[in-house]
Amino acid sequence: MQSRYLKDVIHRRSRYAIENKLPLSQEEFLLLVENALKYCPSANNSQSGRIVVLLQEHHNKFWETLKTLLQEMIKPEKFPKTALKIDEFNAGYGTILFFEDQETVTGLQTKYPKYAHNYPDWSMQSSGILQYIIWTALSSVNIGASLQHYTEIINEYVTLQYNIPRNWKLISQMPFGGIVAEPEEKTFLPLSERMRIYPE
Numbered sequence: 001m002q003s004r005y006l007k008d009v010i011h012r013r014s015r016y017a018i019e020n021k022l023p024l025s026q027e028e029f030l031l032l033v034e035n036a037l038k039y040c041p042s043a044n045n046s047q048s049g050r051i052v053v054l055l056q057e058h059h060n061k062f063w064e065t066l067k068t069l070l071q072e073m074i075k076p077e078k079f080p081k082t083a084l085k086i087d088e089f090n091a092g093y094g095t096i097l098f099f100e101d102q103e104t105v106t107g108l109q110t111k112y113p114k115y116a117h118n119y120p121d122w123s124m125q126s127s128g129i130l131q132y133i134i135w136t137a138l139s140s141v142n143i144g145a146s147l148q149h150y151t152e153i154i155n156e157y158v159t160l161q162y163n164i165p166r167n168w169k170l171i172s173q174m175p176f177g178g179i180v181a182e183p184e185e186k187t188f189l190p191l192s193e194r195m196r197i198y199p200e
């Protein structure tokens with residue numbers, strides 16, 4: 001493989017077994033996240049992505065709060081399995097919360113009415129790119145991460161706890177930390193079913 005970037009793409013995985021340590025300094029980690037946010041592409045260069053980085057006790061409180069909220073929702077016999085999963089995330093170093101600014105989206109819709117219907121999709125696409133840049137960049141420096149969607153359950157807590165503007169829409173949560181174990185091998189569909197090349 002000639003491309004260094006594609007080596008990083010192949011190395012990125014969902015890593016659930018993480019620990020409360022980083023293989024680089026917190027400053028280097030934050031610079032990586034800042035650069036990902038700054039250089040991520042967005043429709044009309046609207047820069048609609050927003051990020052909140054939770055470290056140490058903020059990260060722990062986030063997952064403990066979610067665990068309590070889940071306990072209120074889940075049948076008692078099913079809760080231990082869920083609790084173990086949440087504890088795995090809590091064992092990490094921090095969590096990145098991804099948002100998209102809806103004021104930016106509606107601003108673009110007003111400015112470019114012909115394309116108005118596209119802007120919510122384009123905002124989500126840009127968020128996906130941002131999440132992926134960070135996930136892959138973390139993996140490239142041997143920080144394990146996974147992508148979680150507890151949005152509906154934890155949204156109110158996040159908004160109140162961190163005074164998040166109402167126009168910031170929470171999209172996903174990425175717990176990260178030092179890599180403890182390699183994930184299981186994953187399977188792949190045949191590329192011949194997914195890609196066509198012409199002329200054949």
Ligand SMILES: Cc1cc2nc3c(=O)[nH]c(=O)nc-3n(C[C@H](O)[C@H](O)[C@H](O)COP(=O)(O)O)c2cc1C
Binds near residue numbers: 014015
């Ligand atoms: C849009 C999207 C949503 C996902 N949501 C979740 C999620 O809520 N929880 C989770 O554990 N993994 C989630 N994943 C991770 C996928 O399950 C994972 O990427 C896939 O199984 C391939 O495994 P890999 O990440 O190790 O390559 C999501 C991935 C994507 C791209």
